[in-house]
Amino acid sequence: MKNILAIQSHVVYGHAGNAAAEFPMRRMGANVWPLNTVQFSNHTQYGQWTGTVMPAEHLTDIVQGIAAIDRLKTCDAVLSGYLGSAEQGEKILDIVQQVKAANPDAWYFCDPVMGHPEKGCIVAPGVAEFHCQVSLPASDIVAPNLLELEMLSGRTINDLDEAIEASRSLIDKGPKVVLVKHLSRAGLRSDQFEMLLVTKHEALHIQRPLIDFGVRQPVGVGDLTSGLLLVNLLQGKSHLQALEHITAAVYGVMLKTHSMGEYELQLVAAQDEIATPSHHFRAISKVTI
Numbered sequence: 001m002k003n004i005l006a007i008q009s010h011v012v013y014g015h016a017g018n019a020a021a022e023f024p025m026r027r028m029g030a031n032v033w034p035l036n037t038v039q040f041s042n043h044t045q046y047g048q049w050t051g052t053v054m055p056a057e058h059l060t061d062i063v064q065g066i067a068a069i070d071r072l073k074t075c076d077a078v079l080s081g082y083l084g085s086a087e088q089g090e091k092i093l094d095i096v097q098q099v100k101a102a103n104p105d106a107w108y109f110c111d112p113v114m115g116h117p118e119k120g121c122i123v124a125p126g127v128a129e130f131h132c133q134v135s136l137p138a139s140d141i142v143a144p145n146l147l148e149l150e151m152l153s154g155r156t157i158n159d160l161d162e163a164i165e166a167s168r169s170l171i172d173k174g175p176k177v178v179l180v181k182h183l184s185r186a187g188l189r190s191d192q193f194e195m196l197l198v199t200k201h202e203a204l205h206i207q208r209p210l211i212d213f214g215v216r217q218p219v220g221v222g223d224l225t226s227g228l229l230l231v232n233l234l235q236g237k238s239h240l241q242a243l244e245h246i247t248a249a250v251y252g253v254m255l256k257t258h259s260m261g262e263y264e265l266q267l268v269a270a271q272d273e274i275a276t277p278s279h280h281f282r283a284i285s286k287v288t289i
């Protein structure tokens with residue numbers, strides 16, 4: 001059984017951050033240690049919320065407690081996502097070092113969640129800079145969306161080739177695997193949801209149909225996708241198998257959410273789709289060097 005220290009947001013109502021990833025990762029058979037960077041009433045794309053950003057020291061304090069009972073050595077991966085402040089980022093990097101000292105085989109999976117003004121995703125000042133300068137070189141796996149890939153690489157990306165090149169420029173700085181979560185305008189087709197999984201020597205492309213949610217697209221999809229990729233890879237799946245599984249699983253969740261007429265992801269209702277998806281999509285190798 002793999003153990004994942006998952007450091008990201010928690011929302012009490014609905015699904016984003018740990019509230020989007022924790023149950024699906026457990027449903028896949030992983031142990032999750034949720035450590036919340038914020039506790040908000042709901043995700044920020046409602047435009048209003050209540051709650052608290054945890055003091056950065058809170059993260060260190062909790063991990064100290066786990067170290068004190070000598071369990072840190074059993075941690076197989078640190079996953080980080082939505083941060084409440086840039087100061088939290090610095091503490092997470094200390095935690096990653098501490099976990100790797102206790103278990104040299106542990107991975108750091110960074111979902112570099114940045115603000116997205118158009119979508120209404122609000123993230124604290126300094127977080128985007130933190131990811132560009134600090135978390136990227138420290139990560140083993142990074143899972144940006146298109147905007148985040150542009151920020152991390154300092155490039156404008158218009159098509160698949162440019163997305164692969166930008167991903168490789170990240171790989172030159174540290175991570176071994178880059179998952180581009182939604183190619184959107186840089187993809188091949190406007191009616192498809194497309195992802196890329198890039199390593200130094202491979203580039204896998206996959207697509208699934210976009211579902212029409214109108215203007216209110218569900219939030220937490222990226223957090224769900226990242227969590228599922230991490231579990232697949234920890235469980236020893238190949239990059240191709242992992243990419244195909246997460247594509248089908250997330251599609252199943254989106255279809256269920258749409259058919260129930262809901263805005264929040266219907267993770268409990270769609271749990272069997274997460275474990276054993278009923279659709280299948282094939283990943284295609286784009287470049288092999």
Ligand SMILES: Nc1ncnc2c1ncn2[C@@H]1O[C@H](COP(=O)(O)OP(=O)(O)O)[C@@H](O)[C@H]1O
Nearest residue numbers: 145181182193209210211217218219221222254
């Ligand atoms: N099959 C689908 N049909 C319609 N929208 C989708 C589908 N899958 C994902 N989405 C939407 O695509 C977006 C994915 O966002 P993206 O920017 O790639 O990552 P993140 O969720 O990390 O911000 C979300 O708004 C999500 O609701």
Ligand SMILES: Cc1ncc(COP(=O)(O)O)c(C=O)c1O
Nearest residue numbers: 016043044082121220221222223
């Ligand atoms: C509190 C919180 N956590 C996480 C996210 C990230 O969600 P996504 O998976 O859509 O990137 C958001 C997006 O608005 C958010 O408000």
Ligand SMILES: [Mg+2]
Nearest residue numbers: 113145222223
């Ligand atoms: Mg995201």
